[in-house]
Amino acid sequence: MLISYSEEEKIFHLKAADMSYIIQICDDGKIAHAYWGRTIKNINFRNKSIISTLNYDPKVTSFNMDVLPQEYPAYGTGDFRSPAYHVQLENGSTISNLVYNSYKIYGGKPKLEGLPATYVENDDEADTLEITMIDKLTGLNVVLTYTVFKNYNVITRSTKFINYGREKLKLLKVMSASVDFDSSNYDMLQLSGSWAREKSIYRHALVPGIQAVDSARGFSSAQQNPFIALLSKNTDEINGEVFGFSLVYSGNFLAEVYVDQFLKARVNIGINPFDFSWVMTPGESFRTPEVVMVYSKNGLGDMSRTYHKLYRNRLCRGLYRDKERPILINNWEATYFNFTEEKIKDIAKAGSELGIELFVLDDGWFGKRNSDNCSLGDWVEDRNKLPNGLHKLVKDVNDMGLAFGIWFEPEMVSPDSDLYRKHQDWCLHVSDRERSSGKHQRNQLVLDLSRKDVCDEIVRFMSEILKNANISYVKWDMNRPYTEIGSEKLSSEHQRETAHRYVLGLYRVMDEITSRFPNVLFESCASGGGRFDPGILYYMSQTWTSDCTDAVERLKIQYGTSVVYPNISMGAHVSACPNHQIGRITDMETRGNVAMAGNFGYELDLTKLTEEEKIIVKKQVEIYKEIRHIIQFGDFYRILSPFEGNETSWISVTEDKKEAVVSYFKVLAEPNILPIRIKLQGLDPSTMYEIIGEDMICSGDELMYIGIEVPRETKDFSSIMWRLKEV
Structure with missing residues (x-):
């Protein structure tokens, strides 16, 4: 199983291909977030250095809820950070208090009612965890759904609200996921722009307060894309930790990062609460869209390729999923x-x-x-x-x-x-x-x-x-x-x-x-x-x-x-x-x-x-x-960024690494410069490749570590395409 539960420690451990995600049930019923990152194979759950953020005493009344890392935080009970949900009762109050009730672990991945989502073709591709929380006063049940994929560093999350009470409830904010980080020492990456300038890359350091991308245009929009990532400070295409959040939704959305007084970061992502509410009469339910969370220890490129493979193979459907266009x-x-x-x-x-x-x-x-x-x-x-x-x-x-x-x-x-x-x-x-x-x-x-x-x-x-x-x-x-x-x-x-x-x-x-x-x-x-x-x-x-x-x-x-x-x-x-x-x-x-x-x-x-x-x-x-x-x-690797200079380069490589297509572009010609080399990515170091049309055979390690020379161009808007094939 990809998901295990320790009854003694009340710990859920979710393991993907090369990633761990850990949740703990606290003594007072709160559900705490313990860890998300590289795989941890063997955990001593009594090691306070591993789960030190959970070492809080519910009997202590000063700031305890305001420091607890939570899986689905509420408003109004001592946590003053941005909540994951907000619900209004018929008496006009907006306080709720969810506590742990039960869990269920099973193979496979459920469909979401009326919503698009990633899927599996066989139950052994993924495991799913459902954690049910209840607000005893109102009868509100909240089911947190987590699916872990066996072959991807991916966790998907969605949340279901069910009104088992006797009165109407009005949902005011319903995030698909919330994740508390033990630091804010990250950069936030977003894809923003406008009509005809879609998805420009913006990267900036997190600062105290709220930083967010959103749409209130009725659809996801050219101005913002329903995606953000947190990047460790050393991250580039190849190195560093990346935590990606991609919302499977086409309407108004919000992706926010709240940095608190202790410089801890909280990520919330889901339907935009602006101009939104949803009335649930007794017995009715509401399902949030799915968020796809990707972890990479090998830079932004590895995160991208994880999304590419998952979305190509387990989000897209139909005849053309596997057919050349x-x-x-x-x-x-x-x-x-x-x-x-x-x-x-x-x-x-x-x-x-x-x-x-x-x-x-x-x-x-x-x-x-x-x-x-x-x-x-x-x-x-x-x-x-x-x-x-x-x-x-x-x-x-x-x-x-x-x-x-x-x-x-x-x-x-x-x-x-x-x-x-x-x-x-x-x-x-x-x-x-x-x-x-x-x-x-x-x-x-x-x-x-x-x-x-x-x-x-x-x-x-x-x-x-x-x-x-x-x-x-x-x-x-x-x-x-x-x-x-x-x-x-x-x-x-x-x-x-x-x-x-x-x-x-x-x-x-x-x-x-x-x-x-x-x-x-x-x-x-x-x-x-x-x-x-x-x-x-x-x-x-x-x-x-x-x-x-x-x-x-x-x-x-x-x-x-x-x-x-x-x-x-x-x-x-x-x-x-x-x-x-x-x-x-x-x-x-x-x-x-x-x-x-x-x-x-x-x-x-x-x-x-x-x-x-x-x-x-x-x-x-x-x-x-x-x-x-x-x-x-094929697998796509970004080599040179048009957002960082005058040149752009990328390479696509077949999964078996036997063929590749490399593209290089230079926007403006420059006088009196020496030829440059670009270092390719994604090749097999031990494979010999023919550069078609160039009468050259090079090893993969030479092309990646020494590089390939770019001929000097004397005109603006120039480009070169190389095709590589295993000899």
Whole structure:
């Protein structure tokens, strides 16, 4: 078993691949956090140096609760740090006092009710611990669920609240997990940004007080990602301890670190309590989303690869989990809304001739959609653009040898649409308040997915389109934050449940659609990477990484995204130059080398390529088909960071270490410099590797410890890709 319990010491010891997590039940029933870190094989539980923080006396009244490291701390009983939960009684008070009641240990991992989560395929892959705590006065039961994976340094946590009392309870704050550290001598790492600048890496020292990342936009957001990590001071990609927290949730979230008066750190992560509450009548329950906690003793890179493997193999699902992803051409930046059926077929034909495998028809194919100010909700093909209908267009593209994909934005409705004119109550809104739908909201409103009838309609129209044409790919977009968050169907005391009920409705819709069409590759998009989170990956195994397609900006975006998310989850395209977002001119080779670090494709007008460009594109397509198994399923190592200098480098290595792809990028050329060497990572030191096309054979230890020389470049935005293969 991966989880053991000492009745004498009242100690739970959770062991993952190379990690221990220890919990102790105190004499007064409090559940204390003892340890999280490197594996401890044999513990003398009477060794006070190991669990000194638990050496407290409940009879001592001064500050005892304010120093006890706890597994799920409450508000109002002497702990003045930020609590893990907050509950309001019918009398208006907000004090509760949870104590230990019982535990259960079993093999495997349970599904979470209505929520995405990591999973196991066999019960021997993981063990689960459930600890039940009770508040005797109110009848509130809280079940802390821990799952330990056998082959990963991972613990997942979730919390379930059950009202066994006689009165209503209102949940005000419900964190998925809380962890108390015995120090605050850590740096906090977060992934922050904005539209077109998603997931920049920020690292800063912890200081007394609260430091947090959060979203109150209705979804996880481009501004913050539902992830933080604590890093020991010496940590880099290869060295140092890292504690990662990744929330499997797509709505409003909070990840906070509270540093107390004794310079101890507490991490809380879960649903954002801002504008949230949840009413539980007697007998009702509430389940929090899952948080995936990763420990690494070998730096940030090891943490990332743990997340990559777990999310690739035990979060993503379906046909495409283990299948190579196709190379696509998307017409968006080629045509925007201004296209005809013939133009679409011309682009598809050009793609077919270049070896591309999938054509994706983006926004503008339905209703009267000639701009972004109308027709969302009216999902019927525009016969002015597609006179022979969608079905015929799909068939014609299929006859060219390409699969066909299509764009939807199913969660939205335009005020100028037949759907809105018929069902004005179907959007999120507050009675008598103006409904924001201007330019910054992309002239659209958000459908109220907390309502079953709205969810049923989305499932109906999407199913009808997908079953009537041979569609192999869906780009599922979502292009605005949520404002006036309210629902006409909910009573006043339930209005602050709307945002979370929306997410639950979204998950139900996604689950039903992806289950009905298991052979379709679904890609999520939210103005680019605005909803790039583990919750969405459970339903859709890849995400459009950013609306910014500039290769130089993509270095930072894709590098930052790789901190948590695997390459196979990142959509990455070669676009036109000058770039449509920032106007930069970058050569086709560099644009291709950047995009080939993810799920590769093109987003430009292939019919306008020069003959020279066609040769380059055809060669890129051929190369990616040869290396995509390495990129999509290999181990990813970051070598040089675009956040720290003028150069970027990374390498993907197959699991058996027989093949690798190395990429190097230099943003600005420099005069009068000597050649540099970059030291590769992840190779087998004893293996001899051929550097394809270079007439060189080198050992793995030479490439990692001496390095590979980078030729001097005399132009800006340059790049090199090396392919390594075992001799």
